[in-house]
Amino acid sequence: MLDGIRDAVRKFLGGSSSYDVAVEEFIKDLQKALISSDVQVKLVFSLTNKIKERLKNETPPSSIGRREWFIKVVYDELSALFGGDKEPDLNPKSLPWVIMLVGVQGTGKTTTAGKLAFFYKKRGYKVALVGADVYRPAALEQLQQIGKQINVPVYGEPGNHGAVGIAMRGVERFLKDKYELIIVDTAGRHGYGEEAKLLDEMRxxxxxxxxxxxxxxxxxxxGQKAFDLAKKFHEASNVGSIIITKMDGTAKGGGALSAVSATGAPIKFIGVGEKIDELEVFNPRRFVARILGMGDVEAIIEKIKAVEDYEGIQKKMEEVMSGKSKLTLRDMYKQIMAMRKMGPLSKILQLIPGMNMMGDIPEDQVKVGERKMQRWISIMNSMTYEELDNPSIIDKQRMRRIAMGSGTEVEEVRELVEHFNMVQKTLRTLRRRRKDVEKLLGQMGGE
Ligand code: GDP
Ligand code: MG
Known part of the structure; x- marks a missing residue:
């Protein structure tokens, strides 16, 4: 699936050509891979244009290599196409909730209806199925078999009574019986020749x-048909979400992207096999990381995330220094976690330019050993948010609880709290000193 992209990432990261040339090459490779994976050409170009735009207008964080940062940009933009950080909303917004499945015959609607019923039944919903495919021979039997397997009732009318009527009567029946989630399976029979008829029925x-x-x-x-097809279904029935089936197969999966852009609807699940439980919740970032080459990309993303966290902390420190906000243990926790992700402390100190802001604090007070850091993380993991935000409430009793919870000594908890108090005090002094300097500079400028 979209294999070419993974190779392109490898080539880009390990390549010897100059950065600009490598970027050009990568973008071409990316376009080729996406297009040959059936993503719509227009979509491909808008994606690569966006990437180029960002390259022009943004600069990588100082401690991140340009190539790594570039891959992060590609990852972000690809993820954004698939829904970005938005976790798919899986629970019904209200009850009862009626779901209607649409799609071409053979895509896996009936199988998916069963998978969904099983998924939601396990989550505790009272689920029912309605079989409204009156064209495919034995369509109802297929659904009934699935229903029996997972112990979910199925409404159907053997013989052709008209799909619309069946769907209406089925939904009505289950609403009356207080079912919470009603899944309606429809036909996809007409195929391309009789597409208009199928879409009319859906509508x-x-x-x-x-x-x-x-x-x-x-x-x-x-493949390439995905965009038009999704659009037509969308016009007929206002598609709210998408499920991609047969992701376990050899298919390239690029059509998924086109379907998303045609409908504006998010992908919620992917089907990864024929069995009833072979349904996965869709995760855009994981999906894209898989496309780009898991190992390479994840390491880069972790690293950049750590740097961003760190920059966030620096910003916070600036605010603390200017008296705009107060330092909390939670900030210190974030700081330590960000540092740990980036490597050993000594290396980090060299890497981070703003770190010299701490230069005014006596060396031995800043320096916290690696081992101690690990202990402190455990301790802070055992604290409540309230305690992290307001460490002054940590009395002896709380210290005992925290030490017990983190497998440390009360003395270590006390030491951490004291260290925090010391940092806070030093920051106050620094702030005062900075103000003095500013005042002095102001006076000098005024003369
Ligand atoms: P429908 O015509 O859209 O209702 O499609 P069906 O549910 O009858 O499925 C058509 C075929 O695709 C069946 O053989 C299913 O077992 C198979 N199928 C459905 N979903 C998946 C999937 O996620 N992975 C694989 N490998 N096969 C699937
Ligand atoms: Mg079917």
């Missing part, structure tokens, strides 16, 4: 049963 069912959510089910192997 009709959609308008009659007024589902809370329409789920477009698409096959990972759909």
């Amino acid at each position: 009709d069912i959609f308008e009659k049963i007024k589902p809370n959510e329409v789920v477009l089910v698409i096959d990972a192997a759909i």
